[in-house]
Amino acid sequence: MAFQKGNIKLEGNIGDLNFYKSGDQYKVRQKSAKKTKGEISNLAPRSKENSHEFGCASSFSKNLRDAFKNAIGQHYQLFQESSNLNGIVKRINLIVKADEISERGHRKVLPHNLMLLQNFSFNGNASLKDTVLIPIDVSYIKDRQKINVTIPNLRPEVHLDLPKGIDSFMVHAILFDIDHLDMTISTEYIYSELLSYHAPSPLIQLNTVKEYDFTKAKTLMVAIGVSLYKRTAGYPVPQISPNLNCFDIVKLYSPATSIQ
Numbered sequence: 048m049a050f051q052k053g054n055i056k057l058e059g060n061i062g063d064l065n066f067y068k069s070g071d072q073y074k075v076r077q078k079s080a081k082k083t084k085g086e087i088s089n090l091a092p093r094s095k096e097n098s099h100e101f102g103c104a105s106s107f108s109k110n111l112r113d114a115f116k117n118a119i120g121q122h123y124q125l126f127q128e129s130s131n132l133n134g135i136v137k138r139i140n141l142i143v144k145a146d147e148i149s150e151r152g153h154r155k156v157l158p159h160n161l162m163l164l165q166n167f168s169f170n171g172n173a174s175l176k177d178t179v180l181i182p183i184d185v186s187y188i189k190d191r192q193k194i195n196v197t198i199p200n201l202r203p204e205v206h207l208d209l210p211k212g213i214d215s216f217m218v219h220a221i222l223f224d225i226d227h228l229d230m231t232i233s234t235e236y237i238y239s240e241l242l243s244y245h246a247p248s249p250l251i252q253l254n255t256v257k258e259y260d261f262t263k264a265k266t267l268m269v270a271i272g273v274s275l276y277k278r279t280a281g282y283p284v285p286q287i288s289p290n291l292n293c294f295d296i297v298k299l300y301s302p303a304t305s306i307q
Contacts, residue, residue: 069129096152104140107156110232111135111223115169115270115294118221118234125274125285126294128170138167158227158266158301167296169270175295178273181206185269185298192258194269196220196237198251203244207273210291214278215241219294220253223268241276241283267300 056073057066066075112135116123139156142163146154168174175183184197198218201207207216219238226232237253259267272294276283286292 072129092152099152100143100154101140103155104143105136107230108135108139110230111139114223114232114234115221118236119219120236122219122238122274124287125292126169126272126290127287128172128290131169131171134168134171138164156227156230158225158264161225161266161268161301162299164268164296165299169272169294170290170292172289173291173293175271175273175293175297178208178293179206180208183271183297185271187259187267187300192260194222194255194259194267196253196269196271199249201248201251203242203246203248207244209244209275210286212277213244213275213286215243215276215283217241217274217276218251218253219272219274221270221272221294222255222257222259223266223270224259225266225268226264227266228264265301268296269298270294270296 056068057075058068058073059066064075066073068074112131119126142156142160143154145160145163146157148157149155166174166176179198181198181201184195184199186195186197187193188195196218203209203216209216217239219236222235222237224233224235235255235257237255239251239253242248242251272292274292275286277286278284
């Protein structure tokens with residue numbers, strides 16, 4: 048992959064080169080020729096194994112990215128970051144390789160290995176741990192089968208590390224309910240009101256509405272984000288360029304964990 052430089056920004060094909068735009072960057076790559084079935088069958092066994100497992104990682108990564116995008120809907124532009132696809136595929140590929148049960152070439156995403164997604168940042172330019180400097184409590188209420196996200200006694204000017212000029216912020220949470228039987232992902236999205244950066248917040252609390260039945264075939268994954276706003280002409284304007292809004296996976300409940 049190469050980056051285009053200069054005043055002329057190209058998109059399209061010239062010979063065997065493909066010029067395209069990814070996020071706010073213009074890139075160029077060489078077109079790859081499609082392999083015939085005969086060529087694929089003649090690939091070395093190790094290449095076949097790697098290709099199959101990478102396909103598994105790519106498919107799960109796409110499902111996770113699509114679930115993220117569909118969950119937050121109109122707020123997606125707040126967290127859209129061009130490199131997040133590569134980051135997700137790389138992490139899921141490691142999770143596939145962590146499968147010690149299946150034979151090489153048939154390894155897959157196992158529930159207990161999804162714990163390797165802990166602290167994954169959907170935005171490579173900003174992480175939650177470097178934005179919110181105090182603990183965020185995420186708890187599963189067993190008798191109600193619900194998830195609570197709580198940030199108590201937040202003093203934004205002390206407990207948040209934000210760029211200069213930020214006037215307000217919003218806290219977001221997505222609960223990913225992953226069914227390992229058919230590898231589908233359902234989501235629930237909740238978020239706070241717009242909060243002032245210059246005033247303390249005694250208690251920020253986000254509560255899920257759905258009930259979540261924890262079973263051996265499911266993984267519950269909680270991601271938390273913070274979006275930033277500056278006041279312009281009297282209105283809060285979301286800061287998306289450069290995109291420093293963070294959204295990280297902070298907690299997973301799977302067969303490998305115990306629910307409190």
